[in-house]
Amino acid sequence: MQKSNIETCTNIVDVRRNIDSIDKELVALIAKRGAYVKQAAQFKATTAEVEAPKRVDQVIEKVTSIALAEGANICVIEAVWRSMISAFIEAEKEEFAKITST
Template identity: 35%
Template sequence: MDVKKCETLEELREEIDKVDEKIVELIALRNDYIKQAANFKHTVEEIKADDRIDDVLNHVRHKALTLGVSPNMVADIYKQMIDAMVEIEIAELRNKGSY
């Protein structure tokens, strides 16, 4: 990951805004995949797969450590995102009438 050396606070904020846009785009992409996941599941219990959630949290914690980012912060963000996306996936499952 290359970090641009910024010369002004304005330039720095512009770069942060660009990163934020990319983060939101990636969250939207993840959300689209989550909606697809409902096609492969038949119950709410399958969606609320604690083992899978634990695997994801362990994975992102490890990645955060390798990148020098707080693993607790990353895990907290992911917990919140996963909780919201589980609800989205449940809604998708119910919309297809397979619960």
């Protein structure tokens, strides 16, 4: 992990302040990712294309490689991404259903 951009905290308040700041950034990025997922639904022809298991595997492979390079806990990264992808697939299925029902 690149420690140069990690503040050395002297108390729990500092730790929580930094975590809260990161959470704000993460939520903004997840919202941005969600907007692209919503757009993706218009380019799919079937629900199977929405589920795209091969793409899921590619994304998991990519993020675990990034995690390794960044010194992140690979198990945590994979679990978070699998959960996030699952939720986004459900959201994309809903969007796909709206698009294809009109």
